[in-house]
Amino acid sequence: DAGITQSPRYKITETGRQVTLMCHQTWSHSYMFWYRQDLGHGLRLIYYSAAADITDKGEVPDGYVVSRSKTENFPLTLESATRSQTSVYFCASSVGIVGQGTYGYTFGSGTRLTVV
Amino acid sequence: SQQGEEDPQALSIQEGENATMNCSYKTSINNLQWYRQNSGRGLVHLILIRSNEREKHSGRLRVTLDTSKKSSSLLITASRAADTASYFCATGFQKLVFGTGTRLLVSP
Numbered sequence: 722d723a724g725i726t727q728s729p730r731y732k733i734t735e736t737g738r739q740v741t742l743m744c745h746q747t748w749s750h751s752y753m754f755w756y757r758q759d760l761g762h763g764l765r766l767i768y769y770s771a772a773a774d775i776t777d778k779g780e781v782p783d784g785y786v787v788s789r790s791k792t793e794n795f796p797l798t799l800e801s802a803t804r805s806q807t808s809v810y811f812c813a814s815s816v817g818i819v820g821q822g823t824y825g826y827t828f829g830s831g832t833r834l835t836v837v
Numbered sequence: 838s839q840q841g842e843e844d845p846q847a848l849s850i851q852e853g854e855n856a857t858m859n860c861s862y863k864t865s866i867n868n869l870q871w872y873r874q875n876s877g878r879g880l881v882h883l884i885l886i887r888s889n890e891r892e893k894h895s896g897r898l899r900v901t902l903d904t905s906k907k908s909s910s911l912l913i914t915a916s917r918a919a920d921t922a923s924y925f926c927a928t929g930f931q932k933l934v935f936g937t938g939t940r941l942l943v944s945p
Contacts, residue, residue: 754932763925763937764880771931779932811879820867820930825882 724748727812727829734802734836742797742832744812752815753795754826755779755787757808764811770795802836809833841869841926841936849942856913858939860926861906867930869902869909874923874938883911883924916943 725746734740744753755767756779766779768787776787784806786798799806810833813826841862850856860869868887872880886893886902886909893900899912913920921943927933 752931756935761937764935766932766934769932780934813879818931819870819885819933823885825870825872825885825927826880826933827882828879830879831877 725812725814725827725829727810727832729832730830732832732834734834736803736836737801740799740802740834742799742810742812742834744795744797744829746793746795746812746814746827748814748816748827749792750814750816750827751792752817752819753789754813754815755785755795755797756811756813757781757806758811758831759808767797767810799834802834804836807834807836841928841934843924843926843936843939845939846937847940847942849944850916852916852918852943852945854916854943856916856920856941856943858911858924858941860909860911860936862909862926862928862936863907864928866904866928868928869900870927870933871898871900871909871911872925872927872935874925876922880925913941916941918943918945 728743754769756764770776770789812829841860844859870885871883874880884895897914902909923938925938927935
């Protein structure tokens with residue numbers, strides 16, 4: 722999607738390695754989110770951020786680290802990758818609190834991560 | 838855990854037919870949203886309906902919400918092959934919780 726870019730698009734890594742997934746948005750949206758999508762589980766929230774330097778855990782944060790030093794970037798790091806972290810990872814953003822507006826999330830195209 | 842569950846899990850129809858997908862959720866909501874996901878792509882926001890609304894339209898999409906039954910439905914009228922995708926409902930105020938989705942196949 723134009724305006725929110727995830728990289729890499731595909732990644733294969735070995736168990737135990739550290740890997741960082743990048744997310745960049747050009748709209749200066751306040752909120753950013755990381756979800757993982759797995760068959761049978763749908764999308765599950767890993768971490769989210771309400772603004773630069775403000776992050777909070779989602780439903781499945783264990784094994785992941787995030788940072789947000791700049792509004793436009795929200796990298797997700799797997800500190801020591803495990804096979805259970807094989808998944809498709811989606812970054813999303815929203816201009817504000819979705820419950821207060823008429824807008825939703827804008828998603829990136831995803832990163833397909835395989836841990837071998 | 839999922840807040841919403843879509844039904845059916847999969848739906849196969851012919852072009853021109855209507856497609857109806859349902860979403861049931863567990864707790865009180867402020868709003869409910871529907872998203873579409875084409876294969877290998879990110880989700881795209883389709884429509885948002887507030888808890889005090891009963892029905893909303895956007896082009897060929899019609900969404901209903903019944904808060905007493907904690908359920909919503911998405912109707913796509915006059916389906917096209919390009920509507921083939923997975924459809925997800927989502928609820929939440931600051932952070933969204935997504936259902937597991939309905940896979941729609943529209944055959945020419």
